[in-house]
Every structure is written in C-alpha cells, then in structure tokens.
Amino acid sequence: MNKFIFPILTSSILLSGCIGGTNIKSVSDFQREPLVKASVMPTKAQLSGAKIRVIVFDADDSNVGLAKSSKIGSAISNKVENLLSETGVEIVDRKLAAKLQKEIQLAELKGRRDYKGPEVADFSITGKVVTANFTQTYSAASNWVDDKGKSHYTPPSCKYSVSVEATLKVHALPSLQPVDTITITDTESKSQDLDGHSYRHYYKSHTCPKYNKVQLDSLVIAAGSDAVYESKVQLQNNFAARGYITEHRAKEGKHIFKITMGKQAGVKEGQEVDIIQVFINDNQLTGEASMEESKLMEGEVSNQIGNNYAWITISDEILAKRVRLGDVVKVRFTDSMLDQFKKIL
Template sequence: MIKKSLWLGVVASLSLGGCATVEVNPRDLDNRVQLPLSVTNPSPGGAVTSKVVIFEVDTSNAKVAKESEAGSSIQFALDGYINEAGAELVDRNLAAKLKDEVIRAEMGGAGAYQGAPVADYAVRTTVTGASFGAEFKEASRWTDDDGKTHVTPASCNYASRVGLSVDVYTVPELKRVKSLRGTGSTSASEDARNSNCSKGGPSLVRRAAEDAVYEIQEELKAFLAPTGYVLHGFETAEGKYILKTTLTKAIGAKEGKGVRIINVTEEGDRYPIGEGKIATPLVQSGAFVVVDEETISRVRIGDEVRVDHSCSIMGCKLDQTLGMK
C-alpha cells in the first residue's frame, strides 16, 4: 500500500510539474538583456520547417498485417505524429517517382532524385513481421478456505505482435539519415461459449501496429521538429529570464512544453547550451521561453530553439493521459 501511495504521489507531482507554466506579460518585458550575436545567424527571422513525404506502408513481407490492413493504421499514426512535430506533410501522390528512386538507392543503385523538389525528407515504412494468436481456456472452479466455490468462465485469449522499420531519407540526395525500429503488442480476452476463438483478429493486429508506431514516435518527432531562433532576451522585475523566440503554435510550440537551445559554430557544429520552458501566453509572433541565469549567460541572438518531444520517466503513454504531451 505504501509503494502504491508513493507511486501515485510521484505521478501527481510530475503531472502537475509537467503542466505548470510561467505566465509572462509581454508589456512588462522592458528590461532587455544584451545578448551577443550568433556567428552563423546574427539576424534571425522566422523558423525552418521540414517538408516530409510518407510513402505507402509496405506490408508485402507480413501476410497477417496485409490481410488486416494494418498499413492504413500505421500511415494514419505516422501522419499524426509528424504533424504534431510541426513538419509539413506533402501529398505522396506528388512523389511517385521519388519512391522508386528511394527503393533503387536502398538496393544499392545510383542515388539522386532529379524530379521536382517536393520534399526535404522521405519516410519509408516496412512491416517486418506480424502475428496473431488465439487460445481457448476452459472453465475452471476452485474452493477457497471458507468453503466457497468460485467459477472462472471459459475464455478466448487473443494476442498480436507487429514489428516495423521506419527509414528517413534526405531529398534529393536519397541518403538514409535516420533508421528506427518499433515493436508493438496488444492482447484481449472475452468469455467464450465454445472453443471457436476467431474474433477480432484484424482489429487487434491494427492496434499492435499503432503501438509499434507509438514506440518510435518520440525519436521521429525530435528529428523532424522545426527549428526556431532566439530573437531577444529579457529580465523581469521578479528576476526571471525570458527569451523571445520564433517558435509558434503552428510548428509545434505549446504552453508548458520544454525546449532545447543550441549554439551553431562557424564550422557548423551544434552544441546544446541549455533548456527552457514555453511560457503563457503563446503569442502569434513567437513563444516566450523561460530559462535560468546560467542558460541565458550562454545564449546568443540567432541560437536555435527546438521543442523537446521527449517523454518523462513515466513514459509517453502516461504523459499523454495526464495531458503532458
């Protein structure tokens, strides 16, 4: 009981901490901190978003997934997560030739796309394996120490498992720059009148496929997250440090969300210099980000700012349930 109470306390404190935001009144930000200029981006503006095309999911090597039409569920889930990341989705019908070139490059052929510049990245997804099983369990009865008889009805137990690979290629170079592997599983049980357990196979396989996508979504969103920039720095009367950035709601910014701040050197190397949290309100011109004194001492105007899509120690699913994602 103590362990359960402790765990519930941790969940409550983390969920409150994850949702808490600092409120900023833009009209009170009149004490500007003099920040040095970035060597590579001294006059920042706007944000950089990626155009992404997602090819139709390949289920040809997984009969169970193909028969269950799991490809559509995977496609829908990928679309949603990439959209959440703030990337721009491109109509895959505009990139039929691009898909052929990606396949050629993967097979060791010449690798460069010569067609129209429809996207920055291409995502190819393959279901590497899928299974579904059903088991009938007969009814049973047992008697407790008080002599009371308990009956467990007959049941059908179902389970499905799906594995997939998600590969991201640059366009037009067709260089694979990200390779993710996910495995999803799900199970279900129902009372049975007879031993013919044959219900729900396709829906369970689709749920397992969605679970496999969920397993890789955190890393995929982090890779495709748009890049905003630091415009100004301020110190409030209460001693808080605020950065004005070009991150907006349209590209994934959300009140209370964490961000990572990155300095880019003249040689193109990237170094994380600190973290912050998006303040309330999230204004149309760009998010205000709360940072500590140590972080602002390292920040330069023009430094990159990216939304942090990583999950807490509780995991992505519980974060989403608690409204932290």
C-alpha cells in the same frame, strides 16, 4: 506494488501544474539585455519560418501474408501522419511523389544518392513490416478461495494475440541521405469467455472459436497503430520545430528569450526546448570546415505565444548569460505523464 504507482503519478501531475514557471504577466516588465551574435547566424530562409514538408509512404506489407491481408501498411502510415501533424509539419500528399518512392528504394539497394525529381518535400518516411504473427490460447475454468474463505469461479476463455514488428526510415530530400531508422513493435490481445451452453463444444474440447477476418484485421491494425504510437517521441523529435533567439530580457534573476516560432509551428505553453549553439569546426587534416551543434541548456515555452514568435523562460541564470543572438531553439518532445504510466503498466 503497482497499485501505488497511479496515486504517485497523479500527485506529480497536480504538482507540475502548480509549480510551473512559464507564466509571464507582461513582457514589458522585463528589462532588455544585450546579446552577442552567434558565430553562425541563421540565413533569411531559416528565419522565414517555413514549415518542414514531410511525405509519408505506405509501409511495405507485401512480404508478410497476415499484414498484407489486413492492409496494415496503410494503417501505419496514417498513424505516422497523425502524430507528425502534432509537430506543425506540412504533410505532403503521397500521390504526388510516386517516382520519389522508387528512387528511395534504389538508394537503399544500390546506394544511389542522385534524385533529380521535383522537390515536393524536405523529408520522406518509408516503412516495412517485418513480422505479423497471430496466436490463440485456451485457458480452462478454475475455482479458487480467497483469504476470507469466499469461493470464486473463473470461466474458460480464449486469448487471441497479434504481434507486429516493422521499421520506419526517415530520409532527407533531395539528397536521399538516411536520417533515422526506427524499429516499432507491439502486441495486441483480446480475450473471450467461453461460459454458457453455446460454448460447450469448445470448453469440452479445450479449443477456441475461430477468429473471423474482421476481428483479426482489427487486431492487426490496432497492433500496427499502437506500435507507431509507442515510438512517437523518437519519430516526432526528427521533425521538431526550430527557431532562433532574437531578444533577451531579465527581471529579478528571471530570464526570458524571444524566439522565431509560435503557434503556426505548433509551439505550445509548457513545451520543453533545447537551446543549441552552432560552431564552425576546421578539420586540421583535410582543411575542410564543418558545422557542429552543441546543446547549451534547456528552457520552457511561456504563455506569451504569437503566430510567429514565442517567449521562453530559462531557470539557470548563469547559463542564460551565455545565450547568443541567433542561437538555435528546438522543441523537444517527451512522453506525457499518462504515456509514461501506460508504459509502466
């Protein structure tokens, strides 16, 4: 049944490229529309468009022998940095914040939330390898005949597998408040045929050739890196670029909005965005006020993108009229069609 999935997905990709409503020939063709101010307007600092600074520490692999020997902790952090670079954040050199890492560990152990060191980043990411297991399985040779009467031979083989599980934790700085915890898992496998005279000992004894350290390290690191990649959407959405609505234009029922982020923030044509409205909520019991966010609708980045601005398109004409000056616009990361296809397989 899976053989029909790829043509369907391929067709979807082709159709999505034809249907897209992100193309704007000229912004000047659209008429400017009035905007009501949001109840909570962005500050000057928020409007400055400064990049989010993130520091990624090596994942702790010290308590898992196989993980430690292959140095998977470093591989995991490198993959995290690679994926975050796609979001437009600024990656801070982890060597600048050795004290910060110790403070985060204390915060997790004792609940301390009083880091007083230099503010080198806005968020930190730490990790811990929970398990890393290696298995090998021998499969004997087999013969079989297909529906057309043709004989087939499958040689003996060995399958080598590594399963990895780890956790990633995101903390806001300097408060050290936890933002998100992500569990990552993956299993990587390699197979080796044992056909031929040189493998005679193994297929007679039904055993596998020893997997050397270089091969094993490569398999462990691949499992760790792929585990991070499998969770990239959740990881990236923690640091999705945020901008604000500054202008509204319309033409023949099509609505476009100018936002305060562009190429420098990693904004690209076709990206999905959420339009979020911020409200002040008064607690009737405590008398304290807090800010709450509510998603209004979704939009899409058009082809009109500058260094510090972009125009987004809105398909819902009724909701478009509820968008306010200063409303938050947040890029939303999703799996690509290819990634969705890989997960199905």
